Amino acid sequence: MGNENARDQSSSPGRRLATLARHLSVGDTSLISSRGEAINTAPTAGFHGGSVFANVAQAPEDPILGVTVAYNKDPSPMKVNLGVGAYRTEEGKPLVLNVVKKAEKMLLNNPSRVKEYLPITGLADFNKLSAKLIFGADSRAIQENRVTTVQCLSGTGSLRVGAEFLARHYNKRAIFIPQPTWGNHPKVFTLAGLSVKTYRYYDPKTRGLNFQGLLEDLNMAPSGAIVLLHACAHNPTGVDPTLDQWEQIRRLMRSKSLLPFFDSAYQGFASGNLDADAQSVRMFVADGGECLMAQSYAKNMGLYGERVGALSIVCESADVAVKVESQLKLVIRPMYSNPPIHGASIVATILKDSSVDKAYVFLCFLREMYREWTIELKAMANRIISMRQQLFNALSARGTPGDWSHIIKQIGMFTFTGLNKEQVSFMTREYHIYMTSDGRISMAGLNTKTIPHLADAIHAAVNRIK
Ligand code: KET
Numbered sequence: 001m002g003n004e005n006a007r008d009q010s011s012s013p014g015r016r017l018a019t020l021a022r023h024l025s026v027g028d029t030s031l032i033s034s035r036g037e038a039i040n041t042a043p044t045a046g047f048h049g050g051s052v053f054a055n056v057a058q059a060p061e062d063p064i065l066g067v068t069v070a071y072n073k074d075p076s077p078m079k080v081n082l083g084v085g086a087y088r089t090e091e092g093k094p095l096v097l098n099v100v101k102k103a104e105k106m107l108l109n110n111p112s113r114v115k116e117y118l119p120i121t122g123l124a125d126f127n128k129l130s131a132k133l134i135f136g137a138d139s140r141a142i143q144e145n146r147v148t149t150v151q152c153l154s155g156t157g158s159l160r161v162g163a164e165f166l167a168r169h170y171n172k173r174a175i176f177i178p179q180p181t182w183g184n185h186p187k188v189f190t191l192a193g194l195s196v197k198t199y200r201y202y203d204p205k206t207r208g209l210n211f212q213g214l215l216e217d218l219n220m221a222p223s224g225a226i227v228l229l230h231a232c233a234h235n236p237t238g239v240d241p242t243l244d245q246w247e248q249i250r251r252l253m254r255s256k257s258l259l260p261f262f263d264s265a266y267q268g269f270a271s272g273n274l275d276a277d278a279q280s281v282r283m284f285v286a287d288g289g290e291c292l293m294a295q296s297y298a299k300n301m302g303l304y305g306e307r308v309g310a311l312s313i314v315c316e317s318a319d320v321a322v323k324v325e326s327q328l329k330l331v332i333r334p335m336y337s338n339p340p341i342h343g344a345s346i347v348a349t350i351l352k353d354s355s356v357d358k359a360y361v362f363l364c365f366l367r368e369m370y371r372e373w374t375i376e377l378k379a380m381a382n383r384i385i386s387m388r389q390q391l392f393n394a395l396s397a398r399g400t401p402g403d404w405s406h407i408i409k410q411i412g413m414f415t416f417t418g419l420n421k422e423q424v425s426f427m428t429r430e431y432h433i434y435m436t437s438d439g440r441i442s443m444a445g446l447n448t449k450t451i452p453h454l455a456d457a458i459h460a461a462v463n464r465i466k
Contacts, residue, residue: 063183064436071434079432080450082441085235085413086304087380090447095380097302099372103349113345118338120329122151122310126344129351130310134231134264134278134295141285145318148325150311150332151339155265155296156184158311162261162292163192164331165313165324166226175226175261176218178202180438182235182263185228194226202237207406207418209239218252226259231293232277233266233412236440240270240411246280250287260284260291268300270411272381274374290314297347299413300377306343380444384413387446391415394455401462413444423461431457 061069067083089095107113121127127149131142141147152158167173175194177185178201186196199221200213218227229249234240241249253260262281268274284291290313297308311328315321332338350369392407407415419427419439427433433454435441446454 067434067436070428074432074434076432078453080434080445080453082433082435082443082445082454085299085442085444087299087302087413087444088447090383092445092447092450095302097373097376099350099369099376100301100303100346102369102372103346106349107342107345115341118151118341118344120150120332120338121325122339123341123344123348125352126151126308126348127310129348130295131312133274133351134267134281134293134312135285135314136275136278136282139282139285141288141314146315146321148313148315148321148328150325150328151344152294152309152311152332153336153339154298154307154309155263155294156188156309157307157336157339158294158296158309159185159188159261159263160192161328161331161335162294162311162313163189163194164335165328166261166292167193168331169324169327170226170259172222172224172226172259174222175228176221176258177228178214178230178234180236181228181230182265183436185263189228197221197225199227201234202239202416204418207239207416208409209241209245211241211245214241215248215252218249218258219256221256221258224257224259226261227253228261228263229280231262231264231267231281233270233414235265235412236414236436236438237416238406238410238412238414239416241280243279243283246283250283253284254287254289260289262291262293264293265296266299266412267295268374268377269381269384269413272378272385274300274377285314288316290316297343301347301350301373302380303343303346306346307340308343308347384443387443387451388415390448390451391443391446391455394451395458398455398459400455400459413442414440415443416440417458419458419461420465422465426461426465427457430460433457 060066064084068081071079071081071083087095130151131147131149132139135142135147139147150161152161163175166175173193173195174197175189176197176199177189179198180202181198189196199217200210202208203210203213221227230240232240252258262284264278264281267277270277281291281293293310293312293314295310295312297306298304301308313321313324313328315324350373352370388408388410392404395404395407402418406418410416417439421437421439424435424437424439427435431453441454
């Protein structure tokens with residue numbers, strides 16, 4: 001009845017004209033509702049005149065990316081950013097790989113390239129080549145068409161798409177992540193609808209792997225649970241299992257039907273060799289079992305801001321893989337529709353090269369690009385290793401209390417220093433050194449000039465604050 005009334009009133013032609021006239025008159029910001037009440041139409045007006053978002057609480061900065069925000073605000077010329085895992089040159093500058101510049105030039109000069117949408121699953125060549133890169137060119141799973149690969153928004157997007165798929169189509173919710181792990185892991189998995197649990201990984205006393213604890217916790221995990229594994233260069237600890245330990249982990253996981261979800265954000269950064277860094281993954285795939293793989297090209301090709309990555313799901317059969325891919329498309333389409341074309345084209349141009357096609361001189365040139373990438377990658381890994389040695393030497397020279405041998409033992413982009421929160425904030429306050437509060441430093445952010453400054457800061461921090 002009320003509705004009928006409202007309709008009667010609003011349909012009166014005289015009334016509508018009057019409303020329109022009022023609305024159009026200069027300076028008037030009110031409309032009359034169908035019930036005859038004034039409606040404030042001032043562009044920023046909320047319900048009570050203030051912002052409708054007035055109650056939104058200020059959120060904290062991200063624990064890793066927020067370090068860069070704080071660094072950028074610091075006017076000190078001595079400041080050093082060792083927070084985010086991003087490679088810097090000896091001059092402290094971000095690096096665009098030569099081979100990436102070459103690939104970009106080739107893409108730019110190719111008149112047949114257009115900016116059409118990619119398929120939901122991304123660039124087909126990129127997907128094939130990415131699977132080969134991580135599982136190996138001779139992978140049986142690939143040959144048997146048991147692998148489905150979709151291009152995603154770098155490592156994070158690949159993890160998220162994989163997690164969303166599992167939440168919809170896997171019969172277990174629990175995912176076990178190492179303690180500690182990359183700070184974004186628990187958030188990605190929780191938001192996707194999985195239930196996050198942890199397994200022991202790191203022993204602060206030995207600054208090494210807590211292998212016994214890891215086996216015990218995985219052994220206690222319910223059958224079928226998902227287990228997140230860092231393929232290599234574990235973040236933040238820089239501690240990886242040996243191949244022998246990987247084999248024991250594999251056996252235990254397969255015996256309990258635990259589902260491996262690999263995160264590979266640093267292939268090539270651990271040893272400098274792409275195949276060696278994929279060993280852990282290849283052991284799991286070789287046994288014929290299923291697994292998920294999230295790959296990132298942010299670090300190993302320096303394509304951070306291009307957001308290039310891939311999610312692969314290794315399935316039991318080709319038939320299952322086809323169905324899994326059809327469901328991945330349903331996850332992706334409403335999330336971001338389809339992925340961006342540029343970064344994936346760069347990666348495909350460089351990787352194409354590793355294919356064994358010997359047909360043309362042109363392809364010889366391409367193979368040359370792949371080789372060039374591996375050389376540049378090795379150079380980045382080597383510079384990080386030399387930073388480890390230099391920092392260790394600088395602390396030894398200062399007689400800094402404590403055993404710092406873990407700096408040279410740990411692997412990959414980071415050193416998990418063992419410095420506590422107070423020591424870290426002292427170093428930021430007094431020395432303008434920026435790092436995550438868990439004591440992780442990005443070794444790739446250091447250079448010969450900044451090492452003495454960092455060593456002075458660590459020396460002062462451990463002497464002043466226990
Ligand atoms: N996994 C791990 C283990 C990881 O360290 C990162 C990034 C990612 C995935 C995601 O990277 P992407 O750029 O989405 O491909 N880690 C560094 C950057 C960050 O925190 O975003 C870091 O730990 O500094």
